[in-house]
Amino acid sequence: MKRSTFRILFYIKRGNPKKNGNVVIMGRITIDGERSQFSTKLEINPTVWDNKSGKVKGNNAKAVSINNALDNFRGKATMHYNKQMDVNGYAHPEKIKNALFGLEEKSKTIMYYFNKFNEQYKSKVGAVVTRTTYLRYELAQKRLGEFMEETRKVKDMPYREITTVFLQDFYLFLRNKYKSGNNNAMKTIQHVRAVFFYIKNTGEHFADPFANFKISFEKIERSYLTKEELEILYNKKFGSERLERVRDVFLFCCYSGLSYSDLYNLTKEEIKTGIDGNLWIMDTRNKTGVPYKVRLLDIPVAILKKYEYLQEDGKLLPVISNQKMNEYLLEIANLCGINKKITCHVARHSFATLCLTEGMSIESVSKLLGHTKIKTTQIYARIIDRKLSDDMDQLAKRLKGPDPDCSTLAV
Numbered sequence: 001m002k003r004s005t006f007r008i009l010f011y012i013k014r015g016n017p018k019k020n021g022n023v024v025i026m027g028r029i030t031i032d033g034e035r036s037q038f039s040t041k042l043e044i045n046p047t048v049w050d051n052k053s054g055k056v057k058g059n060n061a062k063a064v065s066i067n068n069a070l071d072n073f074r075g076k077a078t079m080h081y082n083k084q085m086d087v088n089g090y091a092h093p094e095k096i097k098n099a100l101f102g103l104e105e106k107s108k109t110i111m112y113y114f115n116k117f118n119e120q121y122k123s124k125v126g127a128v129v130t131r132t133t134y135l136r137y138e139l140a141q142k143r144l145g146e147f148m149e150e151t152r153k154v155k156d157m158p159y160r161e162i163t164t165v166f167l168q169d170f171y172l173f174l175r176n177k178y179k180s181g182n183n184n185a186m187k188t189i190q191h192v193r194a195v196f197f198y199i200k201n202t203g204e205h206f207a208d209p210f211a212n213f214k215i216s217f218e219k220i221e222r223s224y225l226t227k228e229e230l231e232i233l234y235n236k237k238f239g240s241e242r243l244e245r246v247r248d249v250f251l252f253c254c255y256s257g258l259s260y261s262d263l264y265n266l267t268k269e270e271i272k273t274g275i276d277g278n279l280w281i282m283d284t285r286n287k288t289g290v291p292y293k294v295r296l297l298d299i300p301v302a303i304l305k306k307y308e309y310l311q312e313d314g315k316l317l318p319v320i321s322n323q324k325m326n327e328y329l330l331e332i333a334n335l336c337g338i339n340k341k342i343t344c345h346v347a348r349h350s351f352a353t354l355c356l357t358e359g360m361s362i363e364s365v366s367k368l369l370g371h372t373k374i375k376t377t378q379i380y381a382r383i384i385d386r387k388l389s390d391d392m393d394q395l396a397k398r399l400k401g402p403d404p405d406c407s408t409l410a411v
Contacts, residue, residue, distance in 0.1 A: 253347030292370030
């Protein structure tokens with residue numbers, strides 16, 4: 001790699017003498033034609049200054065002291081130049097000047113940039129991102145702060161000091177202290193990586209600590225309810241009105257594919273009559289802002305009619321908090337003899353799987369769910385064993401040979 005042209009020289013400001021006749025010695029750093037000037041805060045009588053050498057004339061104590069100080073400036077500037085070239089592949093005179101006076105990293109800490117990132121992200125809430133996602137970044141910042149205090153004994157540190165080993169230690173901290181699973185811990189570190197992308201986009205250059213840190217997620221078996229289990233849930237009689245309402249809301253999601261956040265915000269305005277004369281939910285996903293349309297099947301229509309005019313806040317269904325709903329769903333599963341952990345999101349998985357099981361194309365399912373990529377739909381919607389078996393039966397019929405007893409096959 002070709003080294004840039006680096007030079008540092010010293011000169012005096014002859015045109016601006018002080019009352020005692022002395023002038024200030026200035027420094028100038030030049031790299032590839034770009035310059036940055038600074039005051040050494042040293043002063044001398046202009047008559048003893050040697051322009052050619054950029055030093056004070058003579059061997060007296062004062063001349064030796066000042067010349068040593070100038071050599072020290074020169075040595076430090078050269079050191080910072082070499083460091084920047086080694087780390088970044090280039091150097092800038094202004095950055096070398098800041099490094100000389102300890103100004104370079106004072107405000108460039110990880111928490112400084114995390115705050116800036118979160119401020120910008122917060123401004124997007126409601127427009128292109130959700131409050132839930134924003135709060136995850138705030139939690140990631142909180143966890144990072146706790147990690148630094150407990151393991152590094154500091155509340156903040158320059159972002160350049162964060163290394164691959166730092167990230168590995170942070171991962172283990174999350175796993176051990178908060179009992180986070182691999183995926184949750186990796187997601188938190190992924191949020192930290194987003195901040196480093198932000199830092200890079202501000203024009204900063206640094207050795208990327210994520211270059212040798214692999215963010216990897218384990219494949220999770222996502223739970224869903226089969227068509228038969230949904231029928232059990234639908235036909236179950238509950239002695240509790242509380243459980244009946246939660247069951248109905250959950251079934252609405254199972255047959256519409258709505259996520260909890262989209263369901264929570266559902267009002268009459270989103271229910272529209274389509275060109276086919278049927279009722280459709282037409283809205284944009286709260287999480288991604290992607291438009292989606294899904295036709296209301298008989299069960300969701302019946303559930304809407306059941307709770308029509310019963311809500312006072314303009315909402316269509318009696319939706320309680322996500323946490324409480326998940327708590328009651330565990331109770332419902334137990335009463336129905338369904339040996340699965342049911343949560344609000346299981347309804348979305350169930351809808352996608354049900355659609356595929358009944359022969360709908362994955363492209364159509366993707367549009368119903370409001371996904372931007374088929375790959376995302378493949379995570380949600382699995383083709384269950386019965387569907388696979390049916391497909392193989394159809395294949396067997398199409399490929400059925402002319403001689404079923406195989407008597408004509410060569411032995």
